[in-house]
Amino acid sequence: MLETLRNSFIGLSSVFLLLVFCPVLAQEEQKSATPLVSYIKDLENTFNIKFSYLNEDLEDISVNVPNNLVNLDDILNYIETQFQLETEKLNDRYYAITKSTLITLCGSVLDNFAENTVSGATIEVLGSNVAQITESNGSFRLTDVPRDASLKIRYLGYLTKYINVEDLLKQGGCPKILLAQHYEQLNEVIVYQFLTTGIIKETDASITLNTADFGILPGLIEPDILQTVQALPGIKSIDETVSDINVRGGTNDQNLILWNGIKMYQSGHFFGLISAFNPYLTDKVTVIKNGTPPAFGDGVSSVIQMETNNEIPDYFSGGAGLNLISGDLYGQIPITHKIGFQFSARRSSTDFLNTPTYNQFFDRAFQDSEVTNQNNVSVDDDIDREENFFFYDFTGKLLYDINDFHKLRLNFITIANSLDYVETNTETLETTNSILDQTNLSVGGQLQSQWTDRLSTHLNVYYSRYNLDAQSIFSNQVQQLDQKNIVDERAVKLHSQYELSEQLEWANGFQYIETGIVNRAFVTLPSFDTNTKGVIRIHAPYSGINFHSQENKFIAMAGARVNFVENLNTFSELLVEPRINLNFKLANYLRMEFLGEFKSQTTNQVIDLEQNFLGIEKRRWTLSDDNNLPITKSKQGSVGFNYEKNNFYLGLEGFYKNVDGISTRTQGFQNQNQFNGEIGSYDVKGLEFLINKRGDNYSTWLSYTYNKNDYNFDSIVPNSFPNNLDIRHTITFAGTYNYKNLKLSLGINYRTGKPFTEPLDGDEGLDTSVFPTRINYKSPNSSRLDDYFRADASAIYKFNLSRGVKANAGISLINMTNRKNSLNKYYRVNEDDEIETVESISLGLTPNVSFRVSF
Structure with a gap:
């Protein structure tokens, strides 16, 4: 009896073990895959047949044929379905295996993190019109797909993925494709x-x-x-x-x-x-405006950096538009998944179409001066004017992703203005002709490289050329003035970024900049000819540390830039420029910032021959020479507070800035110091305040700026006086409102008048003891223009022309009240040795309309 029980227990145990472990063993067996070439050789031995195939077609494929398939036809059908291969029976013994040219492809798209299905992802066969969107379970099925094609898989919030069809086929069946989520490193601090x-x-x-x-x-x-x-x-x-x-x-x-x-x-x-x-x-x-990173040299007042789209577009997009001044178009074109192209073009209609906007702009540029004599009586000459004016600009950008870690960008831009302007006095029959050609041509290349997870570099190389040719012919060709200004600049800039830890980054770089400038002025009567050339080279290494604490309670940037400046004709100088940028969290919703910088620049614009060429384009670029015009240097510090809660923002910032090495020739003086070329400095103490409340469909704000801006010139009496740009108070009150597809905006701008210098009163205002007769002025900038006030409005309505074409129409009004704001006032001596007052007036009521389409 016991023996019987023992045998029964052993039998039951064996059955139990088989039930438990056999599925596991079967599963383990099924998991192991055999190279297809080896499996085919086993079939040859088993069924006494021979296969003909190319090794490269099968060598990377592994197969796992289910155990329940024992018939040769069933096995071959399985291999055909799984790997998109074709098997052909040549005779009873020989078979041929080849790749299908056009295949049927299936799969499913999953989230790489949680492996959730991704529905609505776009599956595109590159180089063809075959595309599909994944089903609710993430699956897709494509037919007639070229075997050598590539797939582009994209979905919002995930990194776009490119994969070869052949690589998918080697996985067999309907493989899973995992998309990596697109993470952008954002500052946790409120922006x-x-x-x-x-x-x-x-x-x-x-x-x-x-x-x-x-x-x-x-x-x-x-x-x-x-x-x-x-x-x-x-x-x-x-x-x-x-x-x-x-x-x-x-x-x-x-x-x-x-x-x-x-x-x-x-x-x-x-x-x-x-x-x-x-x-x-x-x-x-x-x-x-302050706290500039050490990667930026030049520009002692500010940096304005514009960047076009730097990613290869997924599809063609573009747009075009017209307004009462010009027309433009632009486009972004994907050439391949690694190459893209961007372009934009604009041209004015001013040389063949007169519009109210053009007339107001033209009046502002050419006829904006009211001339009165010493008795304050308007001087009105009967003048016939004839002009031929146009402008254009064109940009291009080639984007090439060499691979996932190296990106090449090539940029091109050209800007041009052309003018031929004739004034004829119908009383004296005197003619003045002004001709201007102004162009800027620039090309550049950028190589962005990600060497490791921590190290990246950015190489920037560019060439830029600016050219100004101006010619003025006065008094029926009795006198002729020619001006030429050429700037020729080339630069190589290398920047690196290394992540020392999650909270600390180290930035380093080196820049080489070579700038050459030519200035020529030629006058026929009296005969005068000057031609100056100069070249400055700058070698600038720099380094900086960027740090942010846990939860970004403290953020800091500290660094320095070293500029070794050499003017090939006159001097060399070494400048060290520290920079600092600190941001603290004081309380919930409240932060404090402290900024400071030293900066310098070696190029400036001098303003010569102030009253020539109709006062239009009289600024010319020139180089520092450590004599007539030293290197301009600045020091600036500021403290600010930012508060934001529930779409209510309040910002307050106070600053102090000192700029040394300026010349009266670069500041636009129109008084006794206009041509002297004294060297000095200016100091600005200022306060900037902004309060802004935003809602779902509106925004309203009030800003106030206070500046006290004073010159300091040792050789001018008095030594200190208001800067030409000393605008003490500026106030802006504005708002926007959105209603469905309509956007509206209205704003008011107010500021106190700028300083100017008046002549002495009465007969003391003229010095007739010298030739030519000279004006005797009061203390520099001791008078001020009237306060400036302007109200502007604009409206834009958006609508769809078709499913893929969007449009908008807009209208704007500048200076709605048509107020005559005085922008500048200076004095000159006329042919009768009398003082004339020349006053520049702002834009009058200026309407503009536009119509744009985008697709």
Whole structure:
């Protein structure tokens, strides 16, 4: 009996073990795959047959045939289905195995992290029109796919993936394709969004403008880059132009303007009334007023850096538009998944079409001066005017992803203005002819490399050439003035970034910049001819540390730049420029920032022959020579506070800036110091305040800027007096409102008048004892123009022309009240030895309309 029980227990145990372990063993057996070439040899031995095939077709394929398949036909059918192969029976003994040219492909797309299915992902066969969207379970099935093709798989929030069809086939069946989620490293600290959508203040105090997200601002119906930056506190144009932007009391030549890493020496069209950069390809604009990273030299007032889209587009997109001044078009073209191309082009209609906007701009540029004699009586000459004026710009960018770690970008931009202008006095029959050609041509290349997870480099090489040719013929060709200004610059800049830890980065770099400038002036009567040439070379290593603490309670950048400057004709100098940028969390929603920098620049714009060439384009680039014009150097420090909660933002920043090494020739003097060329400095003490409240469909703001800007010249009496750009108080009140597809904006700008210098009263105002007769002036900049006031409005309506074509129409009004604002006032002696007053007047009521399409 016991023996029987024992045998029964052993039998049951054996059955139990078989039930438990046999599936596991079977599963382990099924998991092991055999190279297909080896498996075919086993079939040859088993079934006494022979296969003909190419080793390269099968060598990377492994097979795992289910155990329940024992028939040769079933086994071959399985291999055909799994690996898209074709088997052909040549006779009873010989078979041929070949690859299918067109195959059917299936698979499923999953999240790489959680392996959740990704529905709605786009599966595209590159080089063909075959494409499909994954089902709700992430699956897809494509037919008639070339075996040598590649797939492009993309979905919002994930990295786009490229994979060869052949690689998928080698996995057999319907393989799983894992997409990696797209993570962007964002600062955990709040970035402050204000004014309108697309304008952000970063934690390093720089301002970022994302043009694709840009909303609307008063007076603007297109996101003109250099007009938009003037909406920011501390940035204005005293003469209403984009080519003369004044940042914290500085002149325009003290701004470093970069386009894709290339320094630009021309920034405007229509003599500065229109920005020369296409905003629809510009992806991001960064404005830095202080605390500049050491990678940036030059520009003692600010850095304005424009960057176009740097990613190869997934599909063709573009747009075109017209307004009352010009027309433009742009496009982004994917050539392959590794090569893309961008372009933009714009041309004015001013040489064949007169519009109200053109007439107002033309009056502002040429006929904006009211002339009165010493008795304050208007001097009105009967003048016939004839002009032929046009401008254009063109940009191109080639994007090439060499591989996942190296990207090459090639950039090109050309900007041009051309004018032929004739004035004829119908009373005296005297004719004045002015001819101008102004161009900027720049090319550059950038190589971005990711060497390891921690180390990356950026190599930037560019060549830029600016050319100004101006000719003025006076009094029926009795006198002729020729001016030429050429800037020729080439640079090599290498920047590296190394991540020492998750919280600490080390940036290093070296820059070589060579700038050559030619200035020539030729006058026939009296005979005068001057031609100056100069070359400056700058060797600049730099280094900086970037740190952020846990939860970003403290963020810091500290570094220094060393500039070794050599002017091949006169001097060399070594400059050390420390930079610091600190940001502290004081309390919830409240942060404090402390910024400081030393900077220098070796190129400036001198303003010569102030009253020649109709006062239009009289600025010429020149180099520091340590004699007539030293290197311009600046020191700046600022303290700011930022508070934001529930879409309510409040910012307050106080600063002090000293700029040394300026000349009266670079500051636009129009008084007794106009041609003396004294060297001095200016100091600016300022306060910038902004309060902004935003809602789902509105934004309203009030900004106030206080500047006290004084010159210091040892050789001028008095030594200290107000700067030509000393605008003490500036106030802006504006708002935007969105209703469905309609955007509206209204704003008011107020500022106190700029300083100017008046002649002495009565007969003392003229000195007739010298030739030519000279004006005797009061103390420099002891008078001020009337206060400036301007109200602007704009509206944009968006709509769809078709499923893939979007459109918008816009209208704007500049200076709605048609107020005559005085922008400048100076004095001159006429032919009768009398003092005339010349006053420049702002734009009058200026309408503009636009229509744009995008696809």
